[in-house]
Amino acid sequence: MRFLDNVNMDFVAEVIGVGPAEAVAASHTQDEGYYQAASTAFEDMKYVVALLTAILLTDFASSDRGALGAGFHWRLAEPLERAKQSLMTSRATTQGARHHRHHLVVALEKLDAIAGMVRDGADMRDDPRCASVMAGLRQVVRELRTVSKLAAGFDVVNFATSCCATHAKPHQFPGNRVQSS
Amino acid sequence: MTTYSIHVVEYATAPDNPIGAFLNGKYNAGVCPILFGFIVIRGEGIVALVDAGFDWELHDKKHTSGLTVDKWESPAKVLQSLGIAPADVTHVLPTHAHFDHLGGLRYFPNAHFYMQERELSDWVWRMSLDSRFRWLTSFVDSADILECIDLARKGRFTLLKGRSDNVLPGIDLVPAFDTHTAGSQYVVVRNSARTQADSWILAGDLVYQFENLDGGDAEKPFYLPIGAASGSAFNLVMTTHEMIEAAGGDRTRVIPVHESRLAERFPSATSEYGLKVIELCLGDGHESVLPSVEARAAAASNR
Numbered sequence: 445m446r447f448l449d450n451v452n453m454d455f456v457a458e459v460i461g462v463g464p465a466e467a468v469a470a471s472h473t474q475d476e477g478y479y480q481a482a483s484t485a486f487e488d489m490k491y492v493v494a495l496l497t498a499i500l501l502t503d504f505a506s507s508d509r510g511a512l513g514a515g516f517h518w519r520l521a522e523p524l525e526r527a528k529q530s531l532m533t534s535r536a537t538t539q540g541a542r543h544h545r546h547h548l549v550v551a552l553e554k555l556d557a558i559a560g561m562v563r564d565g566a567d568m569r570d571d572p573r574c575a576s577v578m579a580g581l582r583q584v585v586r587e588l589r590t591v592s593k594l595a596a597g598f599d600v601v602n603f604a605t606s607c608c609a610t611h612a613k614p615h616q617f618p619g620n621r622v623q624s625s
Numbered sequence: 626m627t628t629y630s631i632h633v634v635e636y637a638t639a640p641d642n643p644i645g646a647f648l649n650g651k652y653n654a655g656v657c658p659i660l661f662g663f664i665v666i667r668g669e670g671i672v673a674l675v676d677a678g679f680d681w682e683l684h685d686k687k688h689t690s691g692l693t694v695d696k697w698e699s700p701a702k703v704l705q706s707l708g709i710a711p712a713d714v715t716h717v718l719p720t721h722a723h724f725d726h727l728g729g730l731r732y733f734p735n736a737h738f739y740m741q742e743r744e745l746s747d748w749v750w751r752m753s754l755d756s757r758f759r760w761l762t763s764f765v766d767s768a769d770i771l772e773c774i775d776l777a778r779k780g781r782f783t784l785l786k787g788r789s790d791n792v793l794p795g796i797d798l799v800p801a802f803d804t805h806t807a808g809s810q811y812v813v814v815r816n817s818a819r820t821q822a823d824s825w826i827l828a829g830d831l832v833y834q835f836e837n838l839d840g841g842d843a844e845k846p847f848y849l850p851i852g853a854a855s856g857s858a859f860n861l862v863m864t865t866h867e868m869i870e871a872a873g874g875d876r877t878r879v880i881p882v883h884e885s886r887l888a889e890r891f892p893s894a895t896s897e898y899g900l901k902v903i904e905l906c907l908g909d910g911h912e913s914v915l916p917s918v919e920a921r922a923a924a925a926s927n928r
């Protein structure tokens with residue numbers, strides 16, 4: 445179960461051999477298994493970041509502090525565990541893939557530590573660990589952005605379904621403007 | 626007396642966007658360019674931006690799928706057209722939480738931010754649903770929300786509970802719940818002695834194009850809602866009416882910020898970056914910036 449559906453496996457498969465940069469394409473071919481596992485981990489980690497952000501936001505800014513309940517915290521565990529499994533059982537052989545994996549692992553370790561702090565359900569607004577949770581989450585975000593730049597198919601924001609710029613494959617019609625029917 | 630100067634300062638363009646996303650039901654109408662711009666409101670010691678833009682430096686232009694952005698330039702560069710720097714911005718009024726409206730928070734180190742609480746609380750609520758509901762959250766970058774939290778901790782982010790008049794002198798923030806997003810808002814600038822006369826409505830993504838305001842029929846206008854919305858078309862139509870009423874019935878005073886034809890409707894100039902500066906109005910004592918924008922562009926092309 446992946447919450448933020450920013451990577452689809454067909455696309456990852458599609459870029460093999462036709463990636464934007466030859467190096468990426470080559471490493472995708474050789475490390476296809478790794479990139480598929482990494483894609484699962486990446487999506488799960490993005491989901492955990494979003495959950496943690498939602499928890500922090502509720503602690504800080506919401507007038508309805510009880511809105512999330514303990515279930516929200518509990519939900520951190522499953523995607524984190526799956527991300528660990530996918531990454532730990534995957535093998536990266538090329539230098540590009542190893543570099544990619546390195547940043548994902550750094551992000552995952554950080555994320556795991558943060559989730560541990562938050563999972564006990566403490567109200568972060570009054571918690572002295574809050575500053576390190578915030579700093580840690582920002583570091584995770586930086587690592588995930590680095591990961592997204594190292595290979596195709598790892599989008600931080602899914603622009604293909606985003607609001608105004610939604611045009612994965614534009615179809616050109618004669619006349620750029622509204623046509624009367 | 627006119628209090629504020631209002632400019633649309635373009636910082637990026639996107640060439641081919643499906644018109645169906647902008648005009649509900651126009652699925653086969655082709656594509657059109659859009660502009661990405663800051664709306665800058667200046668006067669009475671205030672430099673307020675409607676929306677924070679997006680941070681294309683953080684995204685990978687090579688690998689990012691599904692978005693073609695032309696000519697993105699940083700706020701530091703494009704705001705030079707008005708003779709201001711990002712550090713001069715005193716207030717930012719994000720209309721909603723989509724990446725291209727909330728992604729540039731870090732660029733404005735001295736600004737205070739005002740957004741509808743509902744926009745964020747609804748995001749949290751939607752996050753609490755299971756994976757089958759993920760479309761409802763997929764347009765928001767949680768890293769942007771993280772920035773909001775950080776700003777809130779520093780006392781620089783105010784979440785509004787509904788309509789808020791005179792957030793700044795003569796400037797109102799009006800919610801449009803369950804429209805383009807759950808907690809969108811539009812900005813009303815009452816520019817003449819803070820009365821309704823001479824008002825401008827800065828609409829965020831509640832309207833994308835002029836046709837949303839008149840259906841493409843200037844003689845017998847009707848409200849045509851946008852296509853890309855997580856809320857209801859009904860609410861969008863009612864909000865369109867409300868915005869035009871707030872502009873004293875003058876739909877040309879309702880500004881769709883992604884509408885590239887704004888540069889044809891209002892006085893404009895093209896900067897050295899090939900980006901437009903559009904002058905909606907000038908406050909008392911302010912001079913047009915357009916001659917200096919053109920002079921700088923000419924000087925740059927001679928170099």
Ligand SMILES: [Zn+2]
Pocket residue numbers: 607608721723805830
């Ligand atoms: Zn939007």
